[in-house]
Amino acid sequence: MNRKDEFLNNLLGLKLNRMSLMCEMMVFDFGNYGLHCQALTRIRKNNDILFTTYDYQSWDQKVSKNNDEWYFFERYKSVIEGGIVKEISSNEANDLFITMDNGIFIDVIVANGYFYYDDDKEQWRLLCDKENDSLHMVVYNKQIVFSDKDKSA
DSSP states (O other), X not given: OOHHHHHHHTTTTOBOOEXXXXXXXXXXXXXXXXXXXXXXXXXXXXXXXEEEGGGGGGOOSSSTTOSHHHHHHHHHHHHXXXXXXXXXXXXXXXXXXXXXXXXXXXXXXXXXXXTTOSSOOEEEEXXXXXXXTOEEEEEESSOEEEEEOOTTO
């Protein structure tokens, strides 16, 4: 098992305590683990896409929460939160797929090709042991960076 899969497997069996939005970023709180998604993120249930980060683009240009992303987030939040991670996987392109026991699927799709960018663009990150900020994995469009911070620092 590679290091990426080891990090991801930390989420297996954990409950999604809370989900939040920050503009076009979705943040998932699994207790002591956090998943921050800056790439295209979509929430699915029963073969239907409930909403995506791209739904933010429908905003009224006046109030940041006046968009489809926030509307559907508020509508489905109670259905999404509380689910337990049943399966988690990632492909060679570093897309992330989470299956919850409540029928919710979280898909995080790397949204930037790297041919047109001089620098890597952060796509998503998994923070392990959030309280001590000791371990995290950051997925860019070209690479994955693992950070192991000394807990005593």
